[in-house]
Amino acid sequence: MTLADRWPLEDHLDLRDELLGAWDRAGYHDLLHLTEVLDRLDLLAGAGVGFDRTTVALAAWFHDAVYAGAADDEEQSARWAERALPPAYATEVARLVRMTQHHRPDDSDEAGAALSDADLAILAAPRRRYDAYVAGVRADFAEVGDADFRAGRAAVLTDLAAKPHLFHTTQARALWESAARANLERELAGLSGR
Known part of the structure; x- marks a missing residue:
């Protein structure tokens, strides 16, 4: 099955194609992501996490659709969803996209928890994929000097590491928490020169 086949709405194929074009770029926030x-x-749905699959899949399609490494990327992506999607989906998808800016869904937000966990699961990737992810993030910020990138990246990782749990669903914690913590610790040590 191709990525295009995974578009959750039977119609709106022009929108799907626009999104595929938006995601077709270098760096980490690409078609592979x-x-x-x-x-x-x-995987989370198969493990029993309850969420509306169409809505959350649409949020995944939009969550980094606008990506320039700017503070308002999520907001721009959310606004695109609000303009482009049918009313039955637009508001909730935009809310979920905005949530990905900080990955801190409310405890009762199953859809937000699922999207946040799926987005952050890269943190638990095997070392080779994790290192490729880090290189992709660096490519996303190629215009930023090394010292500033290291400081900014360390701040992001430190903020994530300070959370009691990186993942919000019990299924994601069981699957990914320990590996993600190990990767964060290893990367932070490298950023600080330890």
């Missing part, structure tokens, strides 16, 4: 997030949503 979208594919991995969709794969992880399928």
Whole structure:
């Protein structure tokens, strides 16, 4: 099955094609990232995490659709969803996209928890994929000097590591928490020169 076949709405194929074009770029926030997030949503659904699959899949398609490394990327992506999607989906998808800016869904937000967990599951990737992910993130911020990138990346990782749990669903914690913590610790040590 191709990525295009995973579009959750039977119609709106022009929108699907626009999104595929938006995701077709270098760096980490690319077509592979979208594919991995969709794969992880399928895994979480199969493990019993309850969420509306169409809505959360649409949020995955939109969550990094606008990506320039700017503070308002999520907001721009959410606004695109609000403009482009049918009313039955637009508001909830936009809310979920905005949530990915900080990955801190409310405890009762099953859809937000699933999307956040699927998006952050890259943190638990095997070392080779994790290192490729880090290189992709660096490519996303190629215009930023090394010292500033290291400081910014360390701040993001430190903020994530300070959370009691990186993942919000019990299924994701069982699957990914320990590996993700180990990867974060290893990367933070490298950023600080330890």
